[in-house]
Amino acid sequence: MPLKLNYQLMKAEELHHTLDHMAEEILKANDGRPLVLLGIQRRGVPMARRMAMRMAAKTQREPQIGTLDINLYRDDLTRVAFQPVVRRTDVPPNIDDRDVVLVDDVLYTGRTIRAALDALCDFGRMRTIQLAVLIDRGHRELPIEANFTGKRITTKDNEVVEVKLTEIDGEDAIYVMEKT
Amino acid sequence: MTRKHLLGIQDLAREEILEILDTAESLQEVSTRPIKKVPTLRGKTIINLFFEASTRTRTSFEIAGKRLSADVVNVSASTSSVSKGETLIDTAKTLDAMAADCVVIRHSSSGAPNTLARLTKASIINAGDGAHEHPTQALLDAFTIRVRKGRLDNLKVAVIGDVAHSRVARSNVHLLTKFGTHVWLCATPTLMPPGMQQIVCENRQFVHTTNSMEEAVEGADVVMMLRVQFERMNESFFPSIREYFRYFGLTRRRVEQAKPDVIIMHPGPMNRGVEIATDVADGPYSVILDQVAAGVAVRMSILYLLLGG
Numbered sequence: 190m191p192l193k194l195n196y197q198l199m200k201a202e203e204l205h206h207t208l209d210h211m212a213e214e215i216l217k218a219n220d221g222r223p224l225v226l227l228g229i230q231r232r233g234v235p236m237a238r239r240m241a242m243r244m245a246a247k248t249q250r251e252p253q254i255g256t257l258d259i260n261l262y263r264d265d266l267t268r269v270a271f272q273p274v275v276r277r278t279d280v281p282p283n284i285d286d287r288d289v290v291l292v293d294d295v296l297y298t299g300r301t302i303r304a305a306l307d308a309l310c311d312f313g314r315m316r317t318i319q320l321a322v323l324i325d326r327g328h329r330e331l332p333i334e335a336n337f338t339g340k341r342i343t344t345k346d347n348e349v350v351e352v353k354l355t356e357i358d359g360e361d362a363i364y365v366m367e368k369t
Numbered sequence: 370m371t372r373k374h375l376l377g378i379q380d381l382a383r384e385e386i387l388e389i390l391d392t393a394e395s396l397q398e399v400s401t402r403p404i405k406k407v408p409t410l411r412g413k414t415i416i417n418l419f420f421e422a423s424t425r426t427r428t429s430f431e432i433a434g435k436r437l438s439a440d441v442v443n444v445s446a447s448t449s450s451v452s453k454g455e456t457l458i459d460t461a462k463t464l465d466a467m468a469a470d471c472v473v474i475r476h477s478s479s480g481a482p483n484t485l486a487r488l489t490k491a492s493i494i495n496a497g498d499g500a501h502e503h504p505t506q507a508l509l510d511a512f513t514i515r516v517r518k519g520r521l522d523n524l525k526v527a528v529i530g531d532v533a534h535s536r537v538a539r540s541n542v543h544l545l546t547k548f549g550t551h552v553w554l555c556a557t558p559t560l561m562p563p564g565m566q567q568i569v570c571e572n573r574q575f576v577h578t579t580n581s582m583e584e585a586v587e588g589a590d591v592v593m594m595l596r597v598q599f600e601r602m603n604e605s606f607f608p609s610i611r612e613y614f615r616y617f618g619l620t621r622r623r624v625e626q627a628k629p630d631v632i633i634m635h636p637g638p639m640n641r642g643v644e645i646a647t648d649v650a651d652g653p654y655s656v657i658l659d660q661v662a663a664g665v666a667v668r669m670s671i672l673y674l675l676l677g678g
Contacts, residue, residue, distance in 0.1 A: 258395065261407040261437075261673075272370060272678040275395040311404045 192349060192366040198324070198342065201361035207339040208236065211321055212243035214337050215290055218319075224252040225289045225315075229259060229305055230276040232294040235356040236323065240292065255280045257291070262304035278308075285313040290337075294352040296322040299333035324363065326350050370674040374486045374493040377502035378543040379569075386544065390512050393663070393670035399436055400665060410439035413470040413676050418460070419496070420446040420476045425637055425661060426496050426505070430473050433668035439470075439676070457481060458488060465489040471676055474498075492675045500536050506636050507540035509667040513660050514591055517632050521548040527585040527627075529617060530595030530644045532556040532565070534602075537636045538595055539568060546572040553577045555585035557617065559606040582617055589627040593634040594619050594644045610643055620646045624654060632656045 228237030234256050245251040260273040291305055321337040326344040349366045399407055415434045419427050434441040464472060471492040474482050479499035486493040497503040515521055526545055532538050532554050545552050546569050554565055558580055566576045579585050586592060607613045633654045641647045
């Protein structure tokens with residue numbers, strides 16, 4: 190489906206600032222407890238890495254980081270037309286009783302997070318699982334909310350929020366596109 | 370992946386092979402978890418239909434299916450209606466009527482999986498047909514080679530032993546030549562069929578044949594030993610096992626002729642003291658058990674790509 194640019198939501202500077210702010214919020218809420226940041230493939234992965242660096246700079250203590258691919262846990266595998274590419278999952282060992290923060294770029298229907306929670310259950314019983322998202326665009330289909338949100342926006346159903354990160358896309362920016 | 374069946378390596382494109390290997394790399398992690406299972410293929414039924422003896426391939430497919438939460442049923446020829454005289458076609462239709470999503474078949478006749486693919490609604494995976502192909506073995510070999518060598522192109526791979534009866538050799542020739550790796554097939558003249566270059570349509574310049582083990586092993590990056598398939602031999606292909614081992618057995622002295630970082634592979638089961646010396650099989654260059662571990666990941670990948678989504 191061809192996409193047409195609607196408007197630019199964030200430029201690089203604002204995006205950096207938002208990520209830093211989220212990292213600090215997470216630190217404050219967790220009161221010095223050691224954290225595990227789990228980035229959801231794909232753009233949650235560099236987000237988690239950047240926030241971990243910010244936290245390390247603030248506290249001189251680096252949180253553990255990991256990556257999670259949720260495609261093996263999707264509830265729509267037999268319904269989507271394309272076949273999702275399964276990417277690497279790398280969860281640190283022994284995360285039982287730890288405080289885990291799931292990191293993703295956009296919170297939309299909530300189904301990705303539902304799958305991520307299912308996946309995490311297979312790795313043990315964490316003390317807490319928290320959710321940090323850069324953009325919350327509404328339209329939830331499941332009872333899921335983020336603990337930390339970079340920016341909340343209202344969107345139309347036919348819009349697509351595209352988060353671009355240098356590590357994957359060669360630039361830092363957020364665009365709101367429209368399906369035509 | 371858009372295809373429904375995996376019948377052989379010959380008709381796979383390079384991109385499809387890489388997709389299978391990349392997905393296998395991601396799925397490897399599942400086998401290292403405390404709970405070695407993901408719900409991806411919940412509700413799918415896989416039937417392992419084995420008309421020939423097999424331990425590792427059948428077990429590997431069974432484990433792969435179960436780690437993806439599919440229901441796996443094993444049918445072996447000796448305990449099935451086949452021993453009562455049922456034809457392959459009737460067996461296939463019966464399994465189809467039970468709504469199997471996937472049939473993994475091993476058969477002594479080349480082309481049996483292709484016949485099945487035409488007759489059933491299920492996805493068919495070839496787990497070895499006669500002396501034709503054994504695609505999942507070649508894929509797990511490629512996976513192991515890529516992990517160790519970092520690439521699949523520009524290597525020298527020696528494939529030594531019972532080439533005549535080996536579907537593993539044929540599938541590996543198809544796969545490795547697609548990537549521009551030189552495959553040296555080596556066997557006694559009695560176990561080397563004529564025209565092995567002709568089995569590949571393109572890239573014939575990458576297939577070499579020799580009766581000299583020295584020539585095959587010299588400077589090789591990978592040495593792949595083939596099992597002498599006594600069960601398929603109703604005549605004498607060589608004078609004695611001792612003589613065979615002397616000329617075509619892999620010993621430590623022969624390993625020294627290969628590259629210093631050579632890896633030794635064997636699809637199993639091994640005949641120790643026939644095609645491979647025990648100290649080589651258990652030695653530092655051997656990746657034979659890595660191949661077995663790769664087998665589960667590669668088969669999970671194939672099941673996911675054929676049945677998931």
